[in-house]
Amino acid sequence: MDNGAGVPGPSSKRTKESSRPMPAWSLALLSALALAIWLATGTVAHAPPPPAEPANAALEVARTRVRATLSRVTRVAREIRIHGALEPRRRVTLRAETTGVIEQLLKERGARVKADEPIALLAEEDRQARLAAAERDVEHQQAELAAARQMHARGLQAETQRLAAEAALAEARAERAMLAAELARIRITAPFAGVLTARPVERGSLVVRGDVIAELVDDSTLLAVAQAPQQLVANITIGQTVQVHLLDGRTVTGRVRYVGRVADEVTRSFRIEAEVPNPDGHLPGGLSADLVVTAGEVEAHALGPSQLTLDDAGRLGIKAVDGADRVVFHPVQMVQARADRIWVSGLPMELRLITEGQSLVAPGEAVAVVGDPVDVSTEAAGGQH
Template sequence: MRMKSQYVFVIAVLAVVALYFIVRSLFGLGHHEGAQAKPTAPALPSVQAQMVPEVVRQYDVVVRGRTQATRSVVVRSETAGVVAAAPVLQGSTVQAGQVLCRLSVDARQAALDQARAGLKSMQLQQQGSVELASRGFRSQTQVLQTQANLDAATAAVRQGEIALAQVNIKAPFAGVFDHRDAEVGTYLSPGQSCGTMIELNPLLVVGDVPETQAASLKVGAPATARLVSGQVLNGRIRYVAHDADPQTRTYHLEVAIANPRLDVRSGLSAEVHIGAGSGPAHLMPVSAMVLDSAGRQGVRYVLPDDRVAFAPVTVVEETPAGVWVTGLRGPVRLIVVGQSFVADGQKVRVALAR
């Protein structure tokens, strides 16, 4: 009797399965797979770190500011009159006392001459009164009256001299006559402007210091200002405000810088570096900075037992090579790759940063 094809297929499959188990038991394949199935310990996270040494460094406070004239004064007329001469061009360097605007003299010289003539008359009267009094022909009261008249004549002369001098509107200090407001023919009333004077030597560099850094700045501390043109100027702090701006919570700062040739103008942008002492610091790439769960700025580093630690730091200076920070002590293995993917206290596998 011939067997059906379905039965032949089933018998063949069973034979193959039986043969598999026989061969597996003979060659110990089951034991080998069991050994491979044993659970393994989880791999440690990898980070890259670099050794950062501690160095003693001069701390600099960096302030964005601008140059400013030490003084800026609007020079005004003390009397009324028409401008008769304007001997100084605006933008010119002038000395203290130099005439900027000259008003018309008008009748002032005549009034002064009249006062001087009256003074001479009073002097003669006073001398005659004294002589007559010595002979008994004048009383002491009459002598005192002539002396009073003499004093009044003297005051009138002085008044005339002042009125005549006021036609010359002069520079109150040495500097630059920066802007002219009155030309020849302009009528000036008392208090009206002839022009503006600015003092550029010494020159000021002014800025505003954050409240976190104001305490480290002292009057007399050295400062270096780099202008937008690239020019570098050296000076010293002359003023640090004691009261903060209520809007910005910053303190006004003034640095005095010698400018004998008056070649540095007012209003130039400047970056001011001010020495604020020295102390331990670490130089590191800015990319190594992270924030902890409390929002503090800091870095993560590796302890001797290869566990991660966090330290808050303060940036004291930014340079092309990196940032200088304080808050660490001694040399540290700073995590520069992978610092954002590990937690404090976690053990890691450390590789040297390339």
């Protein structure tokens, strides 16, 4: 049915709506989106790929750099070093053997005396007079005994009277000997040559039996004394030569004269004594000393003192690098020591010893080893003797 020419139909209406222009903001949005897509695809398509980093670059940066040297064992003399001190071979305290007053002091403290030389004298008092009386009594009893024997021989006296005269003479002689010994006790003498280290009495002091008069030390020979650990004492024998190193840098030679056979109850160590000649008296007693005894040969590595370290358990040792460049701690035992070189045992025949940077790394840590390994066994061998 015809709707009439002047009335528009539905299709005509849709055509007009579709031909209507888009809003300005829609066009701007579409343009921006298209530009972004083009830039993104263009950049991805034409940008060069980033340079590939080495797979282990991060690992190398993280590893601590250390320097290591190749160390091999050498044969060296095994030294047993024990800390000790010098002591006088003989020391005696001189005491009064009788009661009396100090009349003379013949030696001062620090004086050097000879054997049997007098040091002090007590007042004689009546000792000499009593000894003289005892001498006369002995003479009298001798005369009495001679007469008794004559009378007995003639039958004028009984046997008992002769025996009584003999007993009286023996008693008089005993009294004389006792008084002579008492007189000798007022003279205090040195039993051996040495130095007076103490003299606590003065002239006029009253002393009784047992009081200290002086102390005498024989310093012609000193004893280097130390306590050897039980794991080392079997290597020390009487007659062995000992090098005694003093703190002032001097070194003297001695010889072992005594090795204890019973351990100390507290330390479980054994007393060692070595005689050290001191004819000029230039070594005083009491000096600290290190006793060094050589006990055969052993295979050892040479180190610098700074290369020794302690692990968490307090063990002495060194740090080395294994085949995978990881740090390994090796406990060691001291074999020989010098001022600039130390020899230790307990290590493999050959190893890469960390010489620089050992304090910066821990056992098990992977490290970067720099420098060429140098064999240090040859240059160290020259300082072992």
